[in-house]
Amino acid sequence: MNRSIEERAAVHAALADPTRLAVVDDLVASDRSPSELACRLDVPSNLLAHHLDVLEHAGVVARFASAGDRRRRYVRLRQDTVAGMVRTSPPPGSVLFVCTHNSARSQLAAALWRARTGSAARSAGTHPADHVHPGAVAAARRAGLTLEGTGPRYLDRAESADVVVTVCDRAHEELAVDASWWHWSVPDPTSAATEAAFDAAVTDLDHRISTLLEASATP
Numbered sequence: 001m002n003r004s005i006e007e008r009a010a011v012h013a014a015l016a017d018p019t020r021l022a023v024v025d026d027l028v029a030s031d032r033s034p035s036e037l038a039c040r041l042d043v044p045s046n047l048l049a050h051h052l053d054v055l056e057h058a059g060v061v062a063r064f065a066s067a068g069d070r071r072r073r074y075v076r077l078r079q080d081t082v083a084g085m086v087r088t089s090p091p092p093g094s095v096l097f098v099c100t101h102n103s104a105r106s107q108l109a110a111a112l113w114r115a116r117t118g119s120a121a122r123s124a125g126t127h128p129a130d131h132v133h134p135g136a137v138a139a140a141r142r143a144g145l146t147l148e149g150t151g152p153r154y155l156d157r158a159e160s161a162d163v164v165v166t167v168c169d170r171a172h173e174e175l176a177v178d179a180s181w182w183h184w185s186v187p188d189p190t191s192a193a194t195e196a197a198f199d200a201a202v203t204d205l206d207h208r209i210s211t212l213l214e215a216s217a218t219p
Contacts, residue, residue, distance in 0.1 A: 007059065011081060014058035019043060020051045021086075024060060027077035028088045028215045030165075030182035034075060040179060067187065068169035074185050079211045088215040092162030094120040098175070099168040102152035103129040104136040104198070105186050109167050109205045111145040116209050122161070126171050128152035133190050139198035143206070167205070184208055 015021050022041055026032060032040070038048045052075060055061045059081050066072040095113050097106040102125025113121035129152045140147045155175075165182040166172035172183045186204050189197035 010058040011060060011085075014054050014060050015082070015085065017051065017054075019047075020055055023048075023051060023055065023075075024077060024082060024086050025088065027061065027075060028079075028086050029212060031074045031076045031185045032183065033072055036179075037075065064185070066169040066173065067185070068173045072169075072173065074169070074183070076185065079207065083211075083214070086215055088212060090216045091117055091119070091209075091212050094160075094162045095122075096159065096161035096164045097121065097123040098155055098164060098166045098171050099123075099125055100127050100170050100174075101125050101129040101190070102155075103131065103133045104190050105167040105188065105201055105205070107132055107136055107147050107150055107152075108140060108145075108198075108202055109165065109184070109186075110150070111140055111147060112143075112202070112205050112209055115145055116206070116213065122159075123150070124153050124155035124159075126155055126174055128154055133193075133198075135189060135193055135195070135198040136201075138195070139189075139202050142199065143202050 015024060023037060026037065026040060034045065034048060034052065038045045052061065052063065056063060059078060062076050062078055063073050064076065066074060097109040099106040102123055106123035106125065110121040110123040113119065132147050132151060137147050163182055165184055166177065167184045167186045168188060169185055186201055189201040
């Protein structure tokens with residue numbers, strides 16, 4: 001993305017505040033609701049709202065409505081705007097991806113994580129479907145991945161993983177999530193059930209993983 005000097009200056013100014021930089025660092029790994037950010041960073045909600053206004057005006061974050069309850073709002077980092085300007089810890093060794101039906105997004109996320117990081121990844125659902133969606137299988141194949149032998153299964157809260165990532169708003173809101181969990185608000189491709197929708201989910205997930213890897217390598 002080619003940005004003007006004025007736009008770049010606005011981004012740098014927005015990131016010059018320690019609280020706003022902490023918000024951005026947290027959003028590298030996970031979308032968050034304003035209440036989650038306020039709790040994690042110990043910032044009063046009214047002050048956080050101001051900081052989010054500044055970040056949004058500079059094009060650093062975007063706020064959007066939940067696809068689950070339609071009332072909650074989430075904050076997402078506009079990663080292309082701050083590429084090379086933020087950092088995070090090295091990616092976790094093992095990840096558990098969770099969505100509602102465990103038939104598309106979480107399956108694709110786990111396959112991408114294994115392919116991009118070489119680390120272990122599993123997936124599960126809060127209300128598993130009977131089978132992996134054929135559209136997800138086809139999208140995985142187009143991306144050079146495979147979902148063979150990975151049928152949907154129930155989430156077992158007792159199983160261990162370095163990080164748990166919810167990849168749909170409904171699952172994130174249904175579960176009593178731990179503060180250490182990550183959330184990636186990825187639109188459900190099974191709603192449209194088109195090739196483009198499944199490919200968009202793959203692109204979104206792949207971009208998030210790539211951003212984590214790049215941010216963890218930033219000096």
